[in-house]
Protein backbone atom coordinates (compact mmCIF):
# COMPACT_ATOMS: atom_id res chain seq x y z
CA UNK A 1 0.00 0.00 0.00
CA UNK A 2 1.49 3.35 -0.98
CA UNK A 3 0.18 6.04 1.34
CA UNK A 4 1.86 8.87 -0.51
CA UNK A 5 0.03 8.44 -3.80
CA UNK A 6 -3.33 7.19 -2.47
CA UNK A 7 -6.18 9.60 -3.12
CA UNK A 8 -8.65 7.58 -1.09
CA UNK A 9 -10.30 9.20 1.93
CA UNK A 10 -8.68 8.29 5.22
CA UNK A 11 -10.25 6.40 8.12
CA UNK A 12 -8.77 5.83 11.54
CA UNK A 13 -9.87 4.27 14.80
CA UNK A 14 -8.61 2.45 17.88
CA UNK A 15 -9.66 0.22 20.76
CA UNK A 16 -8.16 0.07 24.26
CA UNK A 17 -6.81 -3.38 25.15
CA UNK A 18 -8.36 -3.22 28.61
CA UNK A 19 -10.51 -6.32 28.32
CA UNK A 20 -11.44 -9.07 25.94
CA UNK A 21 -13.10 -7.71 22.82
CA UNK A 22 -16.86 -8.06 22.96
CA UNK A 23 -19.72 -8.33 20.56
CA UNK A 24 -20.10 -4.55 21.16
CA UNK A 25 -16.52 -3.90 19.99
CA UNK A 26 -17.19 -6.05 16.93
CA UNK A 27 -20.61 -4.71 15.88
CA UNK A 28 -19.98 -1.12 17.00
CA UNK A 29 -16.51 -0.89 15.52
CA UNK A 30 -14.44 -3.61 13.84
CA UNK A 31 -17.13 -5.06 11.57
CA UNK A 32 -17.70 -1.63 10.05
CA UNK A 33 -13.98 -1.07 9.63
CA UNK A 34 -13.47 -4.36 7.80
CA UNK A 35 -16.19 -3.50 5.30
CA UNK A 36 -14.43 -0.32 4.22
CA UNK A 37 -10.90 -1.40 3.38
CA UNK A 38 -11.34 -1.04 -0.39
CA UNK A 39 -12.99 2.34 -0.24
CA UNK A 40 -10.69 4.05 2.30
CA UNK A 41 -7.07 4.25 3.34
CA UNK A 42 -7.42 2.79 6.85
CA UNK A 43 -5.44 3.00 10.10
CA UNK A 44 -6.46 0.95 13.13
CA UNK A 45 -4.54 0.62 16.36
CA UNK A 46 -4.46 -0.93 19.81
CA UNK A 47 -4.77 2.06 22.18
CA UNK A 48 -2.36 0.66 24.78
CA UNK A 49 -1.28 4.10 26.08
CA UNK A 50 -4.93 4.86 26.81
CA UNK A 51 -5.22 1.56 28.67
CA UNK A 52 -2.75 2.89 31.28
CA UNK A 53 -5.36 5.34 32.57
CA UNK A 54 -6.76 2.43 34.59
CA UNK A 55 -4.68 -0.15 36.50
CA UNK A 56 -3.75 -3.31 34.59
CA UNK A 57 -1.76 -6.42 35.23
CA UNK A 58 1.30 -5.70 32.97
CA UNK A 59 1.59 -9.25 31.58
CA UNK A 60 -2.12 -9.34 30.87
CA UNK A 61 -2.04 -5.96 29.11
CA UNK A 62 0.81 -7.18 26.87
CA UNK A 63 -1.07 -10.38 26.04
CA UNK A 64 -4.34 -8.60 25.38
CA UNK A 65 -2.66 -6.09 23.07
CA UNK A 66 -1.32 -8.90 20.87
CA UNK A 67 -4.59 -10.84 21.11
CA UNK A 68 -6.42 -7.76 19.96
CA UNK A 69 -4.15 -7.49 16.95
CA UNK A 70 -4.81 -11.18 16.13
CA UNK A 71 -8.54 -10.56 16.53
CA UNK A 72 -8.46 -7.49 14.25
CA UNK A 73 -6.99 -9.69 11.51
CA UNK A 74 -9.40 -12.55 12.30
CA UNK A 75 -12.35 -10.12 12.03
CA UNK A 76 -11.35 -9.45 8.44
CA UNK A 77 -8.92 -6.53 8.69
CA UNK A 78 -6.40 -7.52 6.04
CA UNK A 79 -2.99 -6.14 7.13
CA UNK A 80 -2.05 -5.55 3.50
CA UNK A 81 -5.03 -3.28 2.96
CA UNK A 82 -5.19 -1.66 6.43
CA UNK A 83 -2.37 -0.21 8.55
CA UNK A 84 -2.65 -2.06 11.89
CA UNK A 85 -0.36 -0.96 14.71
CA UNK A 86 0.22 -0.65 18.44
CA UNK A 87 -0.17 2.96 19.63
CA UNK A 88 2.96 2.92 21.84
CA UNK A 89 5.07 1.76 18.87
CA UNK A 90 4.51 5.16 17.26
CA UNK A 91 5.95 7.72 19.71
CA UNK A 92 4.40 10.60 17.75
CA UNK A 93 1.10 9.87 19.57
CA UNK A 94 2.54 10.71 23.00
CA UNK A 95 4.46 13.67 21.55
CA UNK A 96 1.48 15.30 19.84
CA UNK A 97 -0.67 14.34 22.84
CA UNK A 98 1.45 16.60 25.05
CA UNK A 99 1.26 19.49 22.62
CA UNK A 100 -2.51 19.20 22.26
CA UNK A 101 -2.87 19.15 26.04
CA UNK A 102 -1.70 22.74 25.84
CA UNK A 103 -4.55 23.56 23.42
CA UNK A 104 -7.32 21.78 25.34
CA UNK A 105 -9.18 23.62 28.06
CA UNK A 106 -9.76 22.41 31.61
CA UNK A 107 -13.48 23.16 31.23
CA UNK A 108 -13.71 21.06 28.06
CA UNK A 109 -12.04 18.08 29.71
CA UNK A 110 -14.24 18.44 32.80
CA UNK A 111 -17.37 18.10 30.68
CA UNK A 112 -16.45 14.74 29.15
CA UNK A 113 -19.02 12.10 30.05
CA UNK A 114 -16.45 9.30 29.93
CA UNK A 115 -14.24 11.14 32.46
CA UNK A 116 -17.19 11.57 34.81
CA UNK A 117 -18.25 7.91 34.44
CA UNK A 118 -14.74 6.53 34.85
CA UNK A 119 -13.96 8.76 37.84
CA UNK A 120 -17.12 7.55 39.54
CA UNK A 121 -16.11 3.93 38.87
CA UNK A 122 -12.43 4.37 39.90
CA UNK A 123 -12.72 6.83 42.77
CA UNK A 124 -9.34 5.72 44.15
CA UNK A 125 -7.48 6.37 40.88
CA UNK A 126 -8.69 9.58 39.24
CA UNK A 127 -5.33 10.26 37.62
CA UNK A 128 -4.16 13.02 35.27
CA UNK A 129 -4.13 10.64 32.31
CA UNK A 130 -7.79 9.87 32.77
CA UNK A 131 -8.53 13.58 32.69
CA UNK A 132 -6.38 14.42 29.65
CA UNK A 133 -7.34 11.23 27.81
CA UNK A 134 -9.25 13.21 25.12
CA UNK A 135 -6.14 15.25 24.14
CA UNK A 136 -4.22 12.04 23.50
CA UNK A 137 -7.17 10.73 21.56
CA UNK A 138 -7.19 13.95 19.52
CA UNK A 139 -3.51 13.37 18.78
CA UNK A 140 -4.21 9.75 17.72
CA UNK A 141 -6.71 11.06 15.24
CA UNK A 142 -5.16 14.26 13.93
CA UNK A 143 -1.73 12.73 13.24
CA UNK A 144 -3.22 10.77 10.32
CA UNK A 145 -5.36 13.59 8.87
CA UNK A 146 -8.40 11.31 8.62
CA UNK A 147 -11.70 12.22 7.00
CA UNK A 148 -13.67 9.77 9.14
CA UNK A 149 -13.35 8.24 12.59
CA UNK A 150 -15.64 5.21 12.90
CA UNK A 151 -16.65 4.82 16.54
CA UNK A 152 -19.59 3.68 18.64
CA UNK A 153 -21.97 6.21 20.10
CA UNK A 154 -20.06 6.61 23.37
CA UNK A 155 -16.95 8.05 21.67
CA UNK A 156 -18.76 10.70 19.65
CA UNK A 157 -18.15 13.37 22.29
CA UNK A 158 -14.40 12.76 22.13
CA UNK A 159 -14.36 13.09 18.35
CA UNK A 160 -16.32 16.33 18.65
CA UNK A 161 -13.76 17.67 21.12
CA UNK A 162 -11.03 16.62 18.67
CA UNK A 163 -12.70 18.82 16.08
CA UNK A 164 -12.77 21.74 18.52
CA UNK A 165 -9.08 21.28 19.30
CA UNK A 166 -8.20 21.03 15.59
CA UNK A 167 -10.21 24.12 14.87
CA UNK A 168 -8.53 26.10 17.64
CA UNK A 169 -5.09 25.04 16.41
CA UNK A 170 -5.88 25.78 12.76
CA UNK A 171 -7.22 29.22 13.68
CA UNK A 172 -4.03 30.04 15.56
CA UNK A 173 -1.47 28.63 13.14
CA UNK A 174 -3.19 28.20 9.77
CA UNK A 175 -4.51 25.01 8.18
CA UNK A 176 -2.66 22.15 9.91
CA UNK A 177 -5.21 19.45 10.69
CA UNK A 178 -7.98 18.04 8.54
CA UNK A 179 -11.37 18.17 10.26
CA UNK A 180 -12.44 14.59 11.06
CA UNK A 181 -16.06 13.43 11.12
CA UNK A 182 -17.34 10.81 13.55
CA UNK A 183 -18.79 7.89 11.63
CA UNK A 184 -21.42 6.10 13.73
CA UNK A 185 -22.92 2.82 12.46
CA UNK A 186 -26.70 2.78 11.94
CA UNK A 187 -27.14 -0.51 13.75
CA UNK A 188 -24.84 -1.78 16.47
CA UNK A 189 -23.70 1.70 17.53
CA UNK A 190 -24.58 0.83 21.11
CA UNK A 191 -24.78 -2.83 21.95
CA UNK A 192 -26.17 -3.07 25.46
CA UNK A 193 -25.41 -5.51 28.27
CA UNK A 194 -27.63 -8.61 27.94
CA UNK A 195 -28.57 -8.52 31.62
CA UNK A 196 -28.81 -4.75 31.94
CA UNK A 197 -30.02 -3.19 28.69
CA UNK A 198 -29.60 0.31 30.13
CA UNK A 199 -25.83 -0.06 30.28
CA UNK A 200 -23.50 -0.61 27.30
CA UNK A 201 -21.81 -3.98 26.85
CA UNK A 202 -18.33 -3.12 28.14
CA UNK A 203 -15.10 -5.07 27.75
CA UNK A 204 -13.63 -3.46 30.88
CA UNK A 205 -16.36 -4.42 33.34
CA UNK A 206 -16.32 -7.53 35.48
CA UNK A 207 -16.80 -10.75 33.54
CA UNK A 208 -20.47 -11.52 33.57
CA UNK A 209 -23.29 -13.18 31.72
CA UNK A 210 -24.34 -9.85 30.26
CA UNK A 211 -21.47 -9.52 27.84
CA UNK A 212 -20.44 -11.75 24.98
CA UNK A 213 -16.74 -11.90 24.08
CA UNK A 214 -15.36 -12.68 20.62
CA UNK A 215 -13.47 -15.67 22.02
CA UNK A 216 -16.41 -17.13 24.03
CA UNK A 217 -17.21 -20.80 23.42
CA UNK A 218 -20.51 -21.41 21.54
CA UNK A 219 -22.16 -22.97 24.60
CA UNK A 220 -21.33 -19.90 26.69
CA UNK A 221 -22.76 -17.60 24.04
CA UNK A 222 -25.98 -19.63 23.90
CA UNK A 223 -26.31 -19.62 27.68
CA UNK A 224 -25.87 -15.85 27.81
CA UNK A 225 -28.51 -15.24 25.13
CA UNK A 226 -30.99 -17.64 26.71
CA UNK A 227 -30.63 -15.72 29.98
CA UNK A 228 -30.81 -12.30 28.35
CA UNK A 229 -33.24 -9.90 29.99
CA UNK A 230 -36.27 -9.25 27.82
CA UNK A 231 -39.10 -7.25 29.20
CA UNK A 232 -41.79 -7.65 31.78
CA UNK A 233 -44.55 -6.20 29.56
CA UNK A 234 -47.57 -8.40 29.08
CA UNK A 235 -47.55 -8.46 25.27
CA UNK A 236 -44.38 -10.62 25.10
CA UNK A 237 -43.92 -10.09 21.38
CA UNK A 238 -40.86 -9.14 19.34
CA UNK A 239 -41.42 -5.48 18.53
CA UNK A 240 -38.84 -2.69 18.19
CA UNK A 241 -39.65 -0.16 20.93
CA UNK A 242 -36.38 0.92 22.60
CA UNK A 243 -38.06 3.02 25.30
CA UNK A 244 -40.67 0.49 26.38
CA UNK A 245 -38.73 -2.70 25.60
CA UNK A 246 -34.98 -1.95 25.78
CA UNK A 247 -33.98 -5.62 26.23
CA UNK A 248 -35.88 -6.76 23.15
CA UNK A 249 -34.66 -3.74 21.15
CA UNK A 250 -31.06 -4.62 22.03
CA UNK A 251 -31.49 -8.25 20.94
CA UNK A 252 -33.18 -7.07 17.74
CA UNK A 253 -30.31 -4.67 17.03
CA UNK A 254 -27.78 -7.46 17.53
CA UNK A 255 -29.76 -9.78 15.29
CA UNK A 256 -30.13 -7.04 12.65
CA UNK A 257 -26.40 -6.30 12.74
CA UNK A 258 -25.33 -9.95 12.33
CA UNK A 259 -27.95 -10.99 9.76
CA UNK A 260 -28.45 -7.72 7.83
CA UNK A 261 -32.23 -8.01 8.36
CA UNK A 262 -34.35 -4.93 9.02
CA UNK A 263 -36.42 -4.48 12.19
CA UNK A 264 -39.63 -4.96 10.16
CA UNK A 265 -38.31 -8.27 8.78
CA UNK A 266 -37.37 -9.42 12.27
CA UNK A 267 -40.80 -8.52 13.66
CA UNK A 268 -42.41 -10.51 10.83
CA UNK A 269 -40.08 -13.48 11.37
CA UNK A 270 -41.05 -13.84 15.04
CA UNK A 271 -44.69 -12.86 14.80
CA UNK A 272 -46.82 -14.99 17.09
CA UNK A 273 -43.75 -16.51 18.78
CA UNK A 274 -42.54 -15.71 22.28
CA UNK A 275 -39.11 -14.77 23.51
CA UNK A 276 -38.37 -18.48 24.05
CA UNK A 277 -37.85 -18.87 20.29
CA UNK A 278 -36.39 -15.43 19.66
CA UNK A 279 -33.53 -15.50 22.20
CA UNK A 280 -31.87 -18.78 21.09
CA UNK A 281 -32.25 -17.77 17.44
CA UNK A 282 -30.30 -14.58 18.11
CA UNK A 283 -27.76 -16.65 20.08
CA UNK A 284 -27.25 -19.06 17.18
CA UNK A 285 -26.78 -16.24 14.68
CA UNK A 286 -24.12 -14.74 16.95
CA UNK A 287 -22.40 -18.11 17.45
CA UNK A 288 -22.14 -18.59 13.68
CA UNK A 289 -20.82 -15.04 13.19
CA UNK A 290 -18.15 -15.43 15.84
CA UNK A 291 -17.09 -19.04 15.14
CA UNK A 292 -14.69 -18.32 12.21
CA UNK A 293 -13.30 -15.28 14.04
CA UNK A 294 -12.47 -17.31 17.14
CA UNK A 295 -10.84 -20.08 15.14
CA UNK A 296 -8.71 -17.73 13.05
CA UNK A 297 -7.62 -15.60 16.05
CA UNK A 298 -6.54 -18.73 17.93
CA UNK A 299 -4.46 -19.82 14.94
CA UNK A 300 -2.80 -16.39 14.55
CA UNK A 301 -1.95 -16.13 18.27
CA UNK A 302 0.20 -19.26 17.94
CA UNK A 303 2.26 -17.70 15.12
CA UNK A 304 4.58 -15.39 17.06
CA UNK A 305 6.82 -14.57 14.08
CA UNK A 306 3.82 -13.46 12.03
CA UNK A 307 2.54 -11.27 14.86
CA UNK A 308 5.95 -9.64 15.39
CA UNK A 309 6.21 -8.92 11.72
CA UNK A 310 2.72 -7.39 11.69
CA UNK A 311 3.64 -5.09 14.60
CA UNK A 312 6.85 -3.94 12.95
CA UNK A 313 5.40 -3.28 9.51
CA UNK A 314 2.33 -1.54 10.92
CA UNK A 315 4.40 0.76 13.14
CA UNK A 316 6.70 1.67 10.24
CA UNK A 317 3.84 2.60 7.94
CA UNK A 318 1.99 4.51 10.66
CA UNK A 319 5.12 6.37 11.82
CA UNK A 320 5.83 7.61 8.33
CA UNK A 321 2.49 9.46 8.16
CA UNK A 322 2.37 10.46 11.84
CA UNK A 323 5.86 11.99 11.80
CA UNK A 324 5.00 14.17 8.82
CA UNK A 325 2.16 15.80 10.77
CA UNK A 326 4.24 16.02 13.93
CA UNK A 327 7.09 17.84 12.16
CA UNK A 328 4.61 20.32 10.77
CA UNK A 329 3.15 20.94 14.25
CA UNK A 330 6.58 21.33 15.90
CA UNK A 331 7.47 23.96 13.38
CA UNK A 332 4.18 25.85 13.73
CA UNK A 333 4.32 26.08 17.52
CA UNK A 334 7.93 27.24 17.51
CA UNK A 335 10.00 24.21 18.49
CA UNK A 336 13.51 24.06 17.05
CA UNK A 337 13.82 21.43 14.32
CA UNK A 338 15.68 18.27 15.34
Ligand code: TYM
Nearest residue numbers: 013014015016024028029047140151152189190191200201
Ligand atom coordinates in the same frame (compact mmCIF):
# COMPACT_ATOMS: atom_id res chain seq x y z
P1 TYM B 1 -13.11 1.61 23.55
O1 TYM B 1 -11.88 0.80 23.64
O2 TYM B 1 -13.89 1.82 24.79
O3 TYM B 1 -14.08 1.01 22.46
C1 TYM B 1 -13.62 0.75 21.13
C2 TYM B 1 -14.70 1.03 20.11
O4 TYM B 1 -15.81 0.17 20.30
C3 TYM B 1 -16.98 0.93 20.46
N1 TYM B 1 -17.81 0.23 21.46
C4 TYM B 1 -19.09 -0.08 21.28
N2 TYM B 1 -19.91 0.09 20.24
C5 TYM B 1 -21.17 -0.36 20.38
N3 TYM B 1 -21.63 -0.96 21.49
C6 TYM B 1 -20.84 -1.16 22.56
N4 TYM B 1 -21.31 -1.76 23.64
C7 TYM B 1 -19.49 -0.73 22.48
N5 TYM B 1 -18.44 -0.77 23.34
C8 TYM B 1 -17.42 -0.18 22.69
C9 TYM B 1 -16.52 2.28 20.98
O5 TYM B 1 -17.42 3.31 20.71
C10 TYM B 1 -15.23 2.46 20.21
O6 TYM B 1 -15.49 2.95 18.90
N6 TYM B 1 -11.24 6.15 23.42
C11 TYM B 1 -11.50 4.98 22.61
C12 TYM B 1 -10.26 4.39 21.98
C13 TYM B 1 -9.49 5.36 21.18
C14 TYM B 1 -9.86 5.87 19.91
C15 TYM B 1 -8.81 6.78 19.55
C16 TYM B 1 -10.93 5.65 19.06
C17 TYM B 1 -8.32 5.93 21.54
N7 TYM B 1 -7.91 6.77 20.56
C18 TYM B 1 -8.85 7.45 18.35
C19 TYM B 1 -10.96 6.36 17.85
C20 TYM B 1 -9.92 7.24 17.51
C21 TYM B 1 -12.12 3.94 23.52
O7 TYM B 1 -11.94 3.95 24.70
O8 TYM B 1 -12.79 3.00 22.86
